[in-house]
Amino acid sequence: MNGITIKGLSKDYHLGKTVVRALKGVDLDIKSGSFACVAGPSGSGKTTLLNMIGLIDTPSGGSVRIAGEDIQTLSEQSRTRYRSRTLGFIFQSFNLLPVLDVFENIHLPLILHRELSREEKEGRVMELVRAVGLEEHIRHKPFELSGGQRQRVAIARALVTHPLIVLADEPTANLDSATGTEVLDLMERINAERGTTFIFSSHDPGIMKRAARVIRLHDGEVEAA
Amino acid sequence: MKERIQLCLRNLARHGWRTRIILLIALFGAFLTFVSENLLEDVSLKQSDMFGRSFAGHFRILNRNIETKNTFGFYHYEPEEMLEPDEIASVKQYLAGLPEVSGSQERIVFSGLLYGADDAEKGFQGIAMDMGAYNQELRDLYYAKGSEVQRGEAASCAASWAEYGKNKIVDVGQRYVFLLPNREGEFVDRFVTVKGGIDYRTMPRDVMGMGSMFFDLDGFRSLVGYSKPLASEVVGFLRDARTASKVLPRIDAWLKQSHPRLKVVSWREYAPIFAEIVLGFDVMMRAVEAILIAICVLLVIKLTTFSIIERYSEIGTMRALGFSRADIAFQFSLEGFLIIAAGTLAGFLLGSAVIGFFHVTGIRNSLTFFAWVIGNGFTPGFHEDKVVAVGLIFLAVAVLAPLLPALQGSRLSILKTLEKR
Numbered sequence: 339m340n341g342i343t344i345k346g347l348s349k350d351y352h353l354g355k356t357v358v359r360a361l362k363g364v365d366l367d368i369k370s371g372s373f374a375c376v377a378g379p380s381g382s383g384k385t386t387l388l389n390m391i392g393l394i395d396t397p398s399g400g401s402v403r404i405a406g407e408d409i410q411t412l413s414e415q416s417r418t419r420y421r422s423r424t425l426g427f428i429f430q431s432f433n434l435l436p437v438l439d440v441f442e443n444i445h446l447p448l449i450l451h452r453e454l455s456r457e458e459k460e461g462r463v464m465e466l467v468r469a470v471g472l473e474e475h476i477r478h479k480p481f482e483l484s485g486g487q488r489q490r491v492a493i494a495r496a497l498v499t500h501p502l503i504v505l506a507d508e509p510t511a512n513l514d515s516a517t518g519t520e521v522l523d524l525m526e527r528i529n530a531e532r533g534t535t536f537i538f539s540s541h542d543p544g545i546m547k548r549a550a551r552v553i554r555l556h557d558g559e560v561e562a563a
Numbered sequence: 564m565k566e567r568i569q570l571c572l573r574n575l576a577r578h579g580w581r582t583r584i585i586l587l588i589a590l591f592g593a594f595l596t597f598v599s600e601n602l603l604e605d606v607s608l609k610q611s612d613m614f615g616r617s618f619a620g621h622f623r624i625l626n627r628n629i630e631t632k633n634t635f636g637f638y639h640y641e642p643e644e645m646l647e648p649d650e651i652a653s654v655k656q657y658l659a660g661l662p663e664v665s666g667s668q669e670r671i672v673f674s675g676l677l678y679g680a681d682d683a684e685k686g687f688q689g690i691a692m693d694m695g696a697y698n699q700e701l702r703d704l705y706y707a708k709g710s711e712v713q714r715g716e717a718a719s720c721a722a723s724w725a726e727y728g729k730n731k732i733v734d735v736g737q738r739y740v741f742l743l744p745n746r747e748g749e750f751v752d753r754f755v756t757v758k759g760g761i762d763y764r765t766m767p768r769d770v771m772g773m774g775s776m777f778f779d780l781d782g783f784r785s786l787v788g789y790s791k792p793l794a795s796e797v798v799g800f801l802r803d804a805r806t807a808s809k810v811l812p813r814i815d816a817w818l819k820q821s822h823p824r825l826k827v828v829s830w831r832e833y834a835p836i837f838a839e840i841v842l843g844f845d846v847m848m849r850a851v852e853a854i855l856i857a858i859c860v861l862l863v864i865k866l867t868t869f870s871i872i873e874r875y876s877e878i879g880t881m882r883a884l885g886f887s888r889a890d891i892a893f894q895f896s897l898e899g900f901l902i903i904a905a906g907t908l909a910g911f912l913l914g915s916a917v918i919g920f921f922h923v924t925g926i927r928n929s930l931t932f933f934a935w936v937i938g939n940g941f942t943p944g945f946h947e948d949k950v951v952a953v954g955l956i957f958l959a960v961a962v963l964a965p966l967l968p969a970l971q972g973s974r975l976s977i978l979k980t981l982e983k984r
Binding site (some may be wrong): 389394395425433437442445 | 570880886
């Protein structure tokens with residue numbers, strides 16, 4: 339199976355003597371090419387779940403398999419390679435590098451792809467610049483862009499390495515509703531056109547409606563999937 | 564690589580004030596180290612040239628039984644402890660074959676009355692000095708039957724040398740004899756304590772304020788009634804005083820084999836204060852350089868750490884995008900390296916300009932105090948080994964100083980760095 343299989347995933351955070359159980363034995367199957375929303379109130383474990391899938395955090399128990407491979411058992415080097423080749427990230431706060439312009443920000447992950455020629459890299463970047471509608475802003479720095487434009491740059495950056503899975507943690511949280519809808523339209527279009535798996539988190543009912551599948555979390559447990 | 568350098572340059576431009584500070588620190592440090600190392604080498608060579616022929620760089624070959632420690636060369640010996648003529652000839656011949664030794668002379672160490680009324684009758688022709696280049700306020704030198712020699716009185720002093728030049732004889736006790744004061748600084752007519760026998764033409768005028776000095780060794784031997792041309796010692800002169808520790812053991816080994824009753828003594832033994840002056844100067848300069856480099860390293864570490872703290876979120880983002888710990892460490896190290904390398908290069912260029920300027924003009928000194936160190940001055944130049952050494956030191960600084968904070972930055976947790984906004 340090319341999708342994601344999560345079994346008994348748990349995460350405990352130790353805050354002094356207090357143990358906070360962020361995830362309590364989550365079991366999930368997410369098919370390849372899904373457009374899935376992880377929904378739930380603040381503190382339900384949405385971000386923690388995405389961090390586990392994205393190899394940003396390590397679980398206290400359980401496993402995450404992507405395309406049949408248990409990613410938690412990978413070495414540090416392999417995890418880094420996995421993030422670079424298989425995963426794409428979209429952050430709530432965009433996380434663009436302020437010193438780089440639109441083109442350079444999208445190009446950034448390709449620095450690690452030495453197998454691609456300069457022309458191939460530029461071709462990929464330009465294709466995505468057009469796809470996210472930022473041709474006129476290609477040399478603009480992040481501070482010269484609106485929130486929606488910044489998030490479109492972040493989406494293009496997440497896609498430029500042709501990942502199998504894009505993880506987006508509340509991608510519309512810092513945007514107004516119209517811009518949020520635009521961003522979601524873009525993600526949906528790319529999901530349909532390229533078959534890239536999108537897993538995004540949100541607590542906005544309007545956003546949840548757009549997802550093909552909604553995974554509801556509550557207090558670290560799957561309420562409905 | 565080009566992309567990474569581009570990213571570095573953008574980040575360096577972003578941290579403008581910090582970049583400028585690191586650049587200036589590297590520039591200042593490299594400039595001072597470059598200049599001082601090259602100058603220090605010239606000063607050392609100058610000291611070798613000066614002291615090598617007078618104090619620091621010469622050595623003595625004398626009887627093994629004679630105690631010379633802290634005697635400043637005024638040691639006591641018995642007549643039977645003097646070097647025989649065949650020993651003198653053998654030692655001088657051996658020294659002539661050593662490339663590190665620029666020359667040698669036999670001499671008689673004595674302390675006593677000179678210029679007695681009957682000196683000339685006994686065959687001693689006295690001493691004479693070339694004062695043509697005399698331009699220092701050398702207050703311990705007196706002109707016979709006159710007053711202290713003052714600056715600018717070279718012409719009057721030069722008269723003695725001119726007089727000597729006529730028939731190579733100075734009329735003892737007459738107008739052109741120079742006298743030295745005693746330890747209390749009193750002018751004592753006709754009494755002088757000197758080390759005899761040395762041909763002061765080997766001594767540069769920087770040190771003594773005179774061009775050359777003649778001492779009538781044969782005349783002295785005749786005066787004191789030696790039946791053979793004996794000598795207290797043979798003095799050897801090193802081309803470079805710093806080679807003493809290598810050359811002297813070789814000479815001593817040869818003496819043990821060829822002349823067991825003789826030994827070689829370094830100036831460091833009988834005049835340790837001069838060794839301390841030379842060593843102290845070197846240590847002082849090296850300490851200044853070491854402090855500069857340490858400050859440079861610490862500031863670079865501190866400022867790179869600030870950069871990393873400010874860019875926590877970026878580190879997290881880059882790690883999430885697939886950059887490895889090594890990539891992050893390399894990125895921050897490269898930033899530090901580029902800025903220190905640029906500062907070092909600028910420091911080298913500035914240092915080269917300064918050394919080049921002084922190479923043309925020369926460094927002149929008119930201060931009596933510094934005359935002990937650099938004489939009247941010297942002409943600096945570039946020393947390949949020093950340029951390479953300073954280059955390597957700053958290359959190491961450029962590589963190592965940003966490495967520690969860069970490694971620390973690379974080891975941060977992705978989760979924690981992403982949480983920092």
